[in-house]
Amino acid sequence: MVDTLATDVSDARERIKAAASRVFSTKGLDGARMQDIADEARINKAMLHYYFRNKQQLFEMIFEELLTRVFSALEALVADHASFEDRIRAFVSTQITIISEFPAMPLFVLLEARKDPELLSRKFVGKPLDMVRQRFSDMVDREVSSGRIRPVTFDQLFINILSLSVYPVVAEPMIRFVLGMESGAFQSMIENRKTLVADLIIRDLNPFSI
Amino acid sequence: MVDTLATDVSDARERIKAAASRVFSTKGLDGARMQDIADEARINKAMLHYYFRNKQQLFEMIFEELLTRVFSALEALVADHASFEDRIRAFVSTQITIISEFPAMPLFVLLEARKDPELLSRKFVGKPLDMVRQRFSDMVDREVSSGRIRPVTFDQLFINILSLSVYPVVAEPMIRFVLGMESGAFQSMIENRKTLVADLIIRDLNPFSI
DNA sequence: AAGAGTATCAACCATCTGGTTAAACTGTTT
DNA sequence: AAACAGTTTAACCAGATGGTTGATACTCTT
Incomplete structure (x- = not known):
């Protein structure tokens, strides 16, 4: 459990981006709930805001x-x-x-x-x-x-x-x-x-x- | 202001439908606000619910x-x-x-x-x-x-x-x-x-x- | 002119949702 | 072992939003 940190870190980011892609693309920007994305990425909702300032920024990245x-x-x-x-x-x-x-x-x-x-x-x-x-x-x-x-x-x-x-x-x-x-x-x-x-x-x- | 009632009635309904078409089609179902549609139709928001039970029904009609x-x-x-x-x-x-x-x-x-x-x-x-x-x-x-x-x-x-x-x-x-x-x-x-x-x-x- | 049915409105409410916070946990450095 | 930086969490909050309500106005019928 030592060398997994680095991958875990990017893992969370990548999981969020993948999850956001899925959720945004099926529900649209407004239809997508931050909670949906968090669930899909299997993380806490606050983590979304930790890695991406807000919904708009997450969206623009995707x-x-x-x-x-x-x-x-x-x-x-x-x-x-x-x-x-x-x-x-x-x-x-x-x-x-x-x-x-x-x-x-x-x-x-x-x-x-x-x-x-x-x-x-x-x-x-x-x-x-x-x-x-x-x-x-x-x-x-x-x-x-x-x-x-x-x-x-x-x-x-x-x-x-x-x-x-x-x-x-x-x-x-x-x-x-x-x-x-x-x-x-x-x-x-x-x-x-x-x-x-x-x-x-x-x-x-x-x-x-x- | 006498014979305008009948036309006003359908007018409101028609204005709402036209407004909803415009708003839905540019902002999507989730992005569209009932207030937006009301403004666009130049009526009170409560009127939307008077003519159409709720957002979903309005949407399905359009x-x-x-x-x-x-x-x-x-x-x-x-x-x-x-x-x-x-x-x-x-x-x-x-x-x-x-x-x-x-x-x-x-x-x-x-x-x-x-x-x-x-x-x-x-x-x-x-x-x-x-x-x-x-x-x-x-x-x-x-x-x-x-x-x-x-x-x-x-x-x-x-x-x-x-x-x-x-x-x-x-x-x-x-x-x-x-x-x-x-x-x-x-x-x-x-x-x-x-x-x-x-x-x-x-x-x-x-x-x-x- | 009284009554009925329809239309309109301002104010209100319950809920949802994006976003915050403060504390706790983890591994690293000193 | 203590300070530190990055990560994770539960609980919380303020604002927005869909929807309701009760009162009021309008129009037609009788």
Whole structure:
């Protein structure tokens, strides 16, 4: 019981963050009770305030870490030296995987971003967003002008990829209800989409299509 | 001030519902304060409880009316006698229009549906969901077997249409931030999508594509 | 004009919840 | 072993919030 201290310490912090992620993402910022998070992390409620000053700060920490993760997936879209097609395939697959881990996260991120419009800019300071956007934009333009893909605006392409990847995971309850799917069927459907969505996007970019 | 009673009565109810829609959809169920809704409706807080027993019932009323609206758009997808292509175009356009009116609605619908899994089935009783699904499914199968569209599962087609229509509107804050768009640019981008998404879907269904 | 039903309001209340505090416990340093 | 710093806990508190109440006003009917 000597060398466990250090790990215990970070353990508590990490347990809190993991617990907060779960609770926030299912109940939203306002719906989440500090007591819920404490229970989920198996600690005393006062410990939350010991490690994180208050609910808002705890929330912003979770929020920021999530953004960082999503952002790094974005960077993968422009960073490596694979073909355009392979990058899209990788991005779609990564995006679906990340979102599937906490399917309700985009819901509460977007809800909070609507409530507090400054939140995003506050949390994105220091992240090279402009650079990534520029790189992706250039990449698309290059593909277009070389005739490898048909003319598309980078904005709409980006939005299409994101929509097709993220929304189905987020909308699980509605989709399962409307389509009458069991949990297993839904999951394999999502798994299929990792290639299906990329196929659709790439097919759509084919300059000789139709 | 004589004949205004009847209208005032329904007026109060309607004002409350409209106000609750706005407040719920921007702040979520838990984030919305009864006082906020009262202020927004320009009435006394006690009036909320006069017209609606409690917060939950007010919420469920709003929720149900929204579902009904979305559902009737669904029915338009299978009801009229236009061509398959025209129906898809009409559905995409309608869907985007409806969602644009209360862009955060899907967020809180989905968040609440996750918190309370029975909510959807509770609110969908009596609505001919199975019939609509069957009709749409048959329609797709008919198009496929006649060779007018390439083989697709109706599930994935439905999900694709929904994702491409709904998500961009919902994700406005994130999209505008990441792509550096002003409000005006965003709105015209969404407007463009009414045809752009339908084009994409229809192009994708072309059996001779690629 | 009296009565009934409806609508409106200010004040009030019980409870929940985020946050605090002061004390106790743990391992480390001196 | 005593002082020390970091960690954990139970008990507590102030403010916010959903909901209630009892009185008052309005409108229509008779």
